[in-house]
Amino acid sequence: SQQGEEDPQALSIQEGENATMNCSYKTSINNLQWYRQNSGRGLVHLILIRSNEREKHSGRLRVTLDTSKKSSSLLITASRAADTASYFCATAPLGSGGGADGLTFGKGTHLIIQP
Amino acid sequence: DTAVSQTPKYLVTQMGNDKSIKCEQNLGHDTMYWYKQDSKKFLKIMFSYNNKELIINETVPNRFSPKSPDKAHLNLHINSLELGDSAVYFCASSQGFGPAKMACFGPGTRLTVL
Numbered sequence: 001s002q003q004g005e006e007d008p009q010a011l012s013i014q015e016g017e018n019a020t021m022n023c024s025y026k027t028s029i030n031n032l033q034w035y036r037q038n039s040g041r042g043l044v045h046l047i048l049i050r051s052n053e054r055e056k057h058s059g060r061l062r063v064t065l066d067t068s069k070k071s072s073s074l075l076i077t078a079s080r081a082a083d084t085a086s087y088f089c090a091t092a093p094l095g096s097g098g099g100a101d102g103l104t105f106g107k108g109t110h111l112i113i114q115p
Numbered sequence: 116d117t118a119v120s121q122t123p124k125y126l127v128t129q130m131g132n133d134k135s136i137k138c139e140q141n142l143g144h145d146t147m148y149w150y151k152q153d154s155k156k157f158l159k160i161m162f163s164y165n166n167k168e169l170i171i172n173e174t175v176p177n178r179f180s181p182k183s184p185d186k187a188h189l190n191l192h193i194n195s196l197e198l199g200d201s202a203v204y205f206c207a208s209s210q211g212f213g214p215a216k217m218a219c220f221g222p223g224t225r226l227t228v229l
Contacts, residue, residue: 033217037156042119042205043220086156103218105150105158 005106006089012112019076021109023089024069030092032065032072033103037086046074046087051094079113086110118142119221121206127227128196136191136224138206146170147189148218149181150205158205164189196228 007022023032031050035043049056049065049072056063062075076083090103119140128134140147149161162181163171169181178194193200203225207218 035220042222043158043207045217045219048217088158090158103160107155107157110156 006087006109008109009107010110010112012114013079014114015079015081017079019079019083019111019113021074021087021111023072023074023106025072025089025091025104026070027091028094029067030094032063033090033092034061034063034072034074035088035090035105037088037108039085043088076111079111081113081115084111084113118219119206119208121204121221121224123224124222125225125227127229129229130196130198132196133192133194134196134226135193136204136206136226138189138191138221139187140206140208140219140221141187142208142210142219144208144210144219145186146209147183148207148209149189149191150207150220151175152203152205152223154202161191161204162189193226196226198228201226201228 005024011019013019029051031048033048034046036046037043047056047058047061047063049063051067054065060077065072072089086108088105088108090105092103122137146163146165148163150158151161152158161175164183167183180192181189183189203223205223206221209218
């Protein structure tokens with residue numbers, strides 16, 4: 001499987017419910033990032049969690065990281081219709097020589113919020 | 116103000132043609148990237164430039180060539196376009212010579228090769 005695989009591939013929930021997406025990766029990382037892509041738009045970075053962090057919050061977003069399991073989860077609480085988008089996790093490799101190392105993205109989870 | 120901009124937004128062209136996609140960032144970042152997103156939405160890095168030097172050149176065909184006239188620009192030139200080149204291409208930038216920072220992405224350029 002690919003580095004940074006999201007699960008599920010697609011998720012449809014009712015507005016107001018919580019949405020949880022998972023990401024698994026294979027190699028050691030320096031940090032893991034979550035991005036959102038609205039249909040036909042560019043990617044927007046949401047949150048970055050470093051390898052020595054276990055949990056991070058930003059507004060309605062909560063990200064966890066388990067380096068022993070090489071997995072991360074993104075929780076969106078009290079979902080809104082505007083949260084409908086594709087969500088990608090991206091990993092930054094450990095020991096990267098510089099900021100020039102590209103991120104490795106997964107295939108994304110397509111989240112649909114039903115009004 | 117747009118942080119990372121790309122032109123054009125859409126590009127439809129015939130097989131065999133040569134085309135360019137331009138990217139500019141006004142964030143003062145020192146590293147820029149090109150990513151390709153295929154039809155299955157999988158993003159793959161193609162190139163990155165740091166201080167005008169190519170740092171990563173993934174296994175992309177040499178028909179693709181990045182050109183950086185200055186730190187704020189990284190253009191992507193594609194020669195002899197093929198059907199398989201149809202995809203959305205994203206430019207991105209980040210700051211710092213250290214572990215990868217969160218990148219700022221452009222809006223993407225949807226390339227369709229007929």
